[in-house]
Amino acid sequence: MRLIDLVIKKRDGRAHSPEEIRFIAQAAAAGSAPDYQLAAWLMAVILNGMDKAETVAMTREMAASGSRLCLKGYGKPKVDKHSTGGVGDGVSIALAPLAAAAGLVVPMMSGRGLGHTGGTLDKLEAIRGFKVQLPEARIKRQLSAIGVCMFGQTEDLAPADRKLYHLRDATGTVESLPLIVSSILSKKLAEDLDALVLDVKTGSGAFFSDYRQSQEAASALVATAGGLGLKAAALITSMDQPLGRYVGNALEVRQAVEILHGDASAGDYLECLLALGGWMLRLGGLARTADEGVERCERLIRDGSALKRFREMVRLQGGDPKVADDPDRLPKASSMLPVAAPRAGFIAGLAAKTVGHAALLLGAGRTRMEDKIDYGAGIIVERKLGDRVRQGEVIARLYGSDAAKLRESRKKYLEAVRIAPSAPPAPPVVRKVICPAA
Amino acid sequence: MRLIDLVIKKRDGRAHSPEEIRFIAQAAAAGSAPDYQLAAWLMAVILNGMDKAETVAMTREMAASGSRLCLKGYGKPKVDKHSTGGVGDGVSIALAPLAAAAGLVVPMMSGRGLGHTGGTLDKLEAIRGFKVQLPEARIKRQLSAIGVCMFGQTEDLAPADRKLYHLRDATGTVESLPLIVSSILSKKLAEDLDALVLDVKTGSGAFFSDYRQSQEAASALVATAGGLGLKAAALITSMDQPLGRYVGNALEVRQAVEILHGDASAGDYLECLLALGGWMLRLGGLARTADEGVERCERLIRDGSALKRFREMVRLQGGDPKVADDPDRLPKASSMLPVAAPRAGFIAGLAAKTVGHAALLLGAGRTRMEDKIDYGAGIIVERKLGDRVRQGEVIARLYGSDAAKLRESRKKYLEAVRIAPSAPPAPPVVRKVICPAA
Numbered sequence: 001m002r003l004i005d006l007v008i009k010k011r012d013g014r015a016h017s018p019e020e021i022r023f024i025a026q027a028a029a030a031g032s033a034p035d036y037q038l039a040a041w042l043m044a045v046i047l048n049g050m051d052k053a054e055t056v057a058m059t060r061e062m063a064a065s066g067s068r069l070c071l072k073g074y075g076k077p078k079v080d081k082h083s084t085g086g087v088g089d090g091v092s093i094a095l096a097p098l099a100a101a102a103g104l105v106v107p108m109m110s111g112r113g114l115g116h117t118g119g120t121l122d123k124l125e126a127i128r129g130f131k132v133q134l135p136e137a138r139i140k141r142q143l144s145a146i147g148v149c150m151f152g153q154t155e156d157l158a159p160a161d162r163k164l165y166h167l168r169d170a171t172g173t174v175e176s177l178p179l180i181v182s183s184i185l186s187k188k189l190a191e192d193l194d195a196l197v198l199d200v201k202t203g204s205g206a207f208f209s210d211y212r213q214s215q216e217a218a219s220a221l222v223a224t225a226g227g228l229g230l231k232a233a234a235l236i237t238s239m240d241q242p243l244g245r246y247v248g249n250a251l252e253v254r255q256a257v258e259i260l261h262g263d264a265s266a267g268d269y270l271e272c273l274l275a276l277g278g279w280m281l282r283l284g285g286l287a288r289t290a291d292e293g294v295e296r297c298e299r300l301i302r303d304g305s306a307l308k309r310f311r312e313m314v315r316l317q318g319g320d321p322k323v324a325d326d327p328d329r330l331p332k333a334s335s336m337l338p339v340a341a342p343r344a345g346f347i348a349g350l351a352a353k354t355v356g357h358a359a360l361l362l363g364a365g366r367t368r369m370e371d372k373i374d375y376g377a378g379i380i381v382e383r384k385l386g387d388r389v390r391q392g393e394v395i396a397r398l399y400g401s402d403a404a405k406l407r408e409s410r411k412k413y414l415e416a417v418r419i420a421p422s423a424p425p426a427p428p429v430v431r432k433v434i435c436p437a438a
Numbered sequence: 439m440r441l442i443d444l445v446i447k448k449r450d451g452r453a454h455s456p457e458e459i460r461f462i463a464q465a466a467a468a469g470s471a472p473d474y475q476l477a478a479w480l481m482a483v484i485l486n487g488m489d490k491a492e493t494v495a496m497t498r499e500m501a502a503s504g505s506r507l508c509l510k511g512y513g514k515p516k517v518d519k520h521s522t523g524g525v526g527d528g529v530s531i532a533l534a535p536l537a538a539a540a541g542l543v544v545p546m547m548s549g550r551g552l553g554h555t556g557g558t559l560d561k562l563e564a565i566r567g568f569k570v571q572l573p574e575a576r577i578k579r580q581l582s583a584i585g586v587c588m589f590g591q592t593e594d595l596a597p598a599d600r601k602l603y604h605l606r607d608a609t610g611t612v613e614s615l616p617l618i619v620s621s622i623l624s625k626k627l628a629e630d631l632d633a634l635v636l637d638v639k640t641g642s643g644a645f646f647s648d649y650r651q652s653q654e655a656a657s658a659l660v661a662t663a664g665g666l667g668l669k670a671a672a673l674i675t676s677m678d679q680p681l682g683r684y685v686g687n688a689l690e691v692r693q694a695v696e697i698l699h700g701d702a703s704a705g706d707y708l709e710c711l712l713a714l715g716g717w718m719l720r721l722g723g724l725a726r727t728a729d730e731g732v733e734r735c736e737r738l739i740r741d742g743s744a745l746k747r748f749r750e751m752v753r754l755q756g757g758d759p760k761v762a763d764d765p766d767r768l769p770k771a772s773s774m775l776p777v778a779a780p781r782a783g784f785i786a787g788l789a790a791k792t793v794g795h796a797a798l799l800l801g802a803g804r805t806r807m808e809d810k811i812d813y814g815a816g817i818i819v820e821r822k823l824g825d826r827v828r829q830g831e832v833i834a835r836l837y838g839s840d841a842a843k844l845r846e847s848r849k850k851y852l853e854a855v856r857i858a859p860s861a862p863p864a865p866p867v868v869r870k871v872i873c874p875a876a
Contacts, residue, residue, distance in 0.1 A: 008610035011484065039474035040609035043481035046449065171478035172446035 010044040021057040029065035029160040042173040050178035056227035062186035065160035077284035078105045083199035085117040087356040088242035090252030097309035100148035116356030126250040126375035130319030195231040195283035203240035205352020218434045233435035241350040244269030248364040248378015250330035260307040271429040333376035333399035337406040341389040349418030358412040362400035448482040456495040463499035467598040480611040488616035494665035500624035503598035515722035516543045521637035523555040525794040526680035528690030535747035538586035554794025564688040564813035568757030633669040633721035641678035643790020671873035679788040682707030686802040686816015688768035698745040709867040771814035771837035775844040779827040787856030796850040800838035824861045
């Protein structure tokens with residue numbers, strides 16, 4: 001078999017056999033395929049598509065291209081969550097220990113931030129000492145001990161995906177649904193899970209800004225997972241405004257800590273957290289319905305079990321466990337600049353993507369993978385969609401270290417804000433659940 | 439401007455501005471563009487196309503990406519011919535000196551063979567001592583002296599095309615009409631021509647096997663040349679069977695010599711040669727009609743002027759000029775194996791591509807660019823389409839040095855041959871002429 005013939009086959013719009021998909025994945029993983037041939041193939045895929053069988057095979061073969069986390073013998077269901085990414089979406093930080101406290105094993109493999117969305121690993125590293133690059137043995141030990149570990153992708157996990165992901169980023173071939181689906185699921189498949197809950201964000205700050213696209217993505221993810229024997233459900237959740245009250249790395253850890261302490265002021269964040277937790281418990285077989293799972297999660301927050309699990313996780317991963325009780329110990333930016341409402345009315349628009357860019361300007365994220373992050377930088381969103389504001393009232397606080405960047409960020413933040421004479425209906429957080437057995 | 443944005447633009451099916459095309463050509467020429475981005479762009483181009491304005495800009499910018507042959511002050515029209523390539527198509531070897539004898543300046547830049555078609559440079563190198571890689575000053579001197587020089591593409595001529603051509607070959611993106619057109623014309627544009635005659639082959643042995651495709655290609659070539667101020671005509675000529683009596687490097691030089699000596703036994707070859715010569719003279723302004731040009735060419739063959747010019751060219755380029763009078767001086771293969779007609783009837787099929795592959799097996803061509811060529815290897819085609827054959831009669835002679843390869847080649851040759859109870863009508867050599875002013 002020759003890669004060039006497979007490039008031509010996909011160029012001509014024909015479907016690959018499972019053997020051909022295996023050949024491509026192995027060639028990508030082994031580094032034996034020239035980048036230019038893979039790039040041409042990726043462009044042919046984005047333009048000519050892949051069908052469900054090809055997507056299933058691609059996912060399976062990318063997972064099989066490296067080693068798997070072999071998580072046997074825990075006697076508990078292994079369930080993970082994956083979000084397609086949004087602004088202020090640090091839900092994983094609270095969700096993983098919560099689900100573990102409920103009795104699941106949660107091997108949560110996460111990524112880093114790029115562009116207007118943050119990454120869970122960066123957020124966790126805002127906790128002084130917290131380690132995310134862990135050897136497999138340590139991950140397993142921690143999962144045995146407390147049922148939760150949050151870690152970065154190991155070098156030899158789905159190397160074909162790693163290779164193709166970098167190439168896609170550099171060749172304008174990111175936005176292919178079969179490639180997105182197989183990239184997400186191949187890594188999850190290599191985690192040896194019993195079930196997976198997908199949080200497919202929709203709206204201006206999401207990868208899929210269009211609702212129809214989000215539905216297609218959610219359906220494709222659930223169907224492909226099903227084709228691989230992995231139980232999955234997808235929640236389509238709103239990303240029209242930032243989730244919760246905080247955007248930025250240390251600030252999103254603070255958000256998780258506040259929530260686990262029972263603070264319900266970030267209503268949309270809490271709703272998203274509970275909905276995902278409910279579905280994780282249901283798919284993991286620890287609740288008969290998602291609603292029952294939600295109630296269980298609420299109890300585990302109320303009684304402090306989830307917070308306790310978070311504290312243990314931080315300690316076991318080398319971080320300062322006191323942040324669980326005193327989030328002021330997290331890194332802080334040196335300066336704060338308030339954003340005032342330019343006029344009175346209701347917040348009728350708070351474009352999440354633009355807010356993400358405002359946070360990026362403050363140093364909270366990366367425009368290139370090699371950029372350094374200022375963990376203390378970020379935004380407190382004081383007023384959200386539907387809130388009434390007076391002229392001059394503080395609607396957000398920007399945290400950073402550079403006065404010029406703070407002013408630039410304020411300008412950007414104001415671009416995100418639309419104030420109207422009346423309030424729009426508050427958008428629902430969970431817009432739809434896609435589950436084969438629902 | 440960033441190449442990745444242009445990749446995305448073409449992926450999305452949008453047309454490039456001339457500035458964008460320039461950016462791409464310059465990035466390709468300078469080697470500053472990563473191969474994988476160019477490869478992704480090429481795949482997007484083959485699938486989403488380029489319009490006429492883009493093709494014109496691409497041709498212009500690829501020509502401008504390197505140095506040009508500056509051929510000023512000859513006081514004679516400069517006209518070249520380009521063929522899309524076929525089997526036995528060594529017409530250039532006779533045509534270039536013939537057109538020069540008629541009063542044109544013919545800076546004939548040629549290429550090497552790959553796959554089932556041969557290359558003019560390889561054929562010329564079958565003449566002992568003949569040099570095709572010449573410094574520009576020497577090319578110009580020879581054009582001044584005798585009006586004809588046959589040479590290989592210089593390093594710094596259209597480097598963007600050189601880069602993209604190699605990548606296309608390796609990424610399944612050869613068959614894009616705008617890329618084919620701009621590749622052919624950019625090199626010709628860099629030759630500083632007054633006019634160009636294109637020989638677009640059609641049929642089983644041609645790059646464009648389908649007649650409709652050949653027409654589209656011919657029209658696109660002529661229209662794009664017109665858009666660049668280069669006068670051009672395209673002749674669509676038949677490549678259903680090998681052209682002339684010989685296939686192979688030394689053998690095709692022999693064909694040219696025999697024709698220039700007035701031998702008319704290879705009727706289709708002679709017809710193709712005269713038609714192309716006629717159009718070169720017409721576009722160069724040395725004949726009022728193509729027919730008048732044909733008559734002039736016939737006279738120059740009859741009176742020995744064309745042969746004389748060929749002899750001078752061989753001598754000036756370091757080759758053995760005596761081959762012009764004694765083609766037996768050309769390299770010869772050590773063995774000959776005849777191919778006998780398996781049954782009586784008429785030759786109803788002689789698939790040119792398969793004959794090309796039979797020649798390839800003998801060592802007459804390359805399957806990879808690094809392969810060595812056996813100049814003496816090749817095929818004498820004794821019977822052509824429409825010829826009556828008796829069972830056991832010799833229909834071809836195979837020349838090579840390896841007995842096993844000769845037998846393999848004979849098997850291949852017989853695959854090309856179809857013998858039927860009746861003769862099909864002989865196909866016309868020139869099927870159509872496309873000329874804006876015709």
